[in-house]
Structures are given as C-alpha cells and as structure tokens.
Amino acid sequence: MFYTTDTNQHGLAHDPFKAIVAPRPIGWIGTKGRDGSFNLSPYSFFNAVSDRPKIVMFSSDGRKDSARNAEETGAFTTNFVSRDLVDKMNASSIVVPYEVDEFALAGLTAKAGTLVDAPYVADAFAVLECRVTEIINPMTLSGERGENVIVFGQVVGIHISEAILKDGRLDMAIARPIARMGYMEYSEGSEVFQLLRPKPPQG
Secondary structure (H helix, E strand, C coil), X not given: CCCCCCCCCCCCCCCCHHHHCCCEECEEEEEECCCCCEEEEEECCEEEEEECCEEEEEXXXXXXXXXXXXXXXXXXXXXXXXXXXXXXXXXXXXXXXXXXXXXXXXXXXXXXXXXXXXXXXXXXXXXXXXXXXXXXXXECCCCCECCCEEEEEEEEEEEECHHHEECCEECHHHHCEEEEEECCEEEECCCCCCCCCCCCCCC
C-alpha cells in the first residue's frame, strides 16, 4: 500500500505512522512550575539527538504542562522507564489539572535535581538533568508553524543506579528499558545482542 500524508487516507483502523517509527524511548519528563508544583509526564516523541554537547528533546502536542514548565524555568529531568516502573509511568500519563502532582498520584518519590531546579523519580535507574537550550514549533513544507512544541535540553548531570552497572557498563538485561511501539503497545528491551561495526578492507 501507499498513501500520501496530506490526506492521510491509509484505509487502516489506526494511523500507522507512530507504529512504523518504533521502538521509541520514553521521555519521562519531570518539571517544576513557577508556583512550586511538580509535574511528571511520559512522552513517546523523545530521544537523544546529540552527543557533543549531550542534547535530548521531547515533543509536546501543544504547550502542555511539561513544555510550559520547562519554558518558564529553563529546566527538566528525563527519567529512565524500566519494566518495574511501567505501571507508575502509565499512571502519571493521566490528564489532570496543572496543580496536581503526578509523582504523588503515581506513588513515586520526587527528589530535587542536583544541578537543575526540577524534580526526578527517586526510584529510576537513571536520570538526566537538563537545561533548556531552545524551544521550537516545527515548520511545515508550506512554511507554517504547527502546534507541536519541541523542547531541547542539554544534559548537565546524570544519575545512574549501581544496580544496573556490570563490568563497567549499563546492563540492559538488568535495567529492562521500556519503549513505545505505537498504538497502545509497548516493548521491553531486555533481550540484548551485540553487533560490531565492520572494518574497511586493508590496502
């Protein structure tokens, strides 16, 4: 099958776009509002986009609480979603009024960032503390700005639990990261294998 995205007439029961771009890591974003309220929400449009400097991004469908707080305070955290926290991650995805604390709602302990004024999940195996570098509304082919908001942040501090370190590396079989697969489907990345990059021929 083939279809154009301007009409999106794919004939399927659900839009397949998000399922094709999969698996996607989950950006479990922790922020603090100007009023001191805490917010914690998962975003499936999230990824690391640069190593030097270390930059991550998350994309919000409109200026939701996480994007608003990040813009107003200049800081956010991203929290590693492991299999043992997936139900609490899902609980934090509920749509609630701005002042409601999703950490408390999901039964999670919030800790204050070491370098940034944003909370993080105390039980997460890994946490990235980030400072906002830019926020954009991506442009369409026609030159218009969409409603989506993309928040970029430079990682300034990293927390890693000793529980997932083995032989000097993060052991993903222990960490059991969760990824979004599209629709309401998720996957667990605990089956790990290695591929070595091929070397160019000599001579």
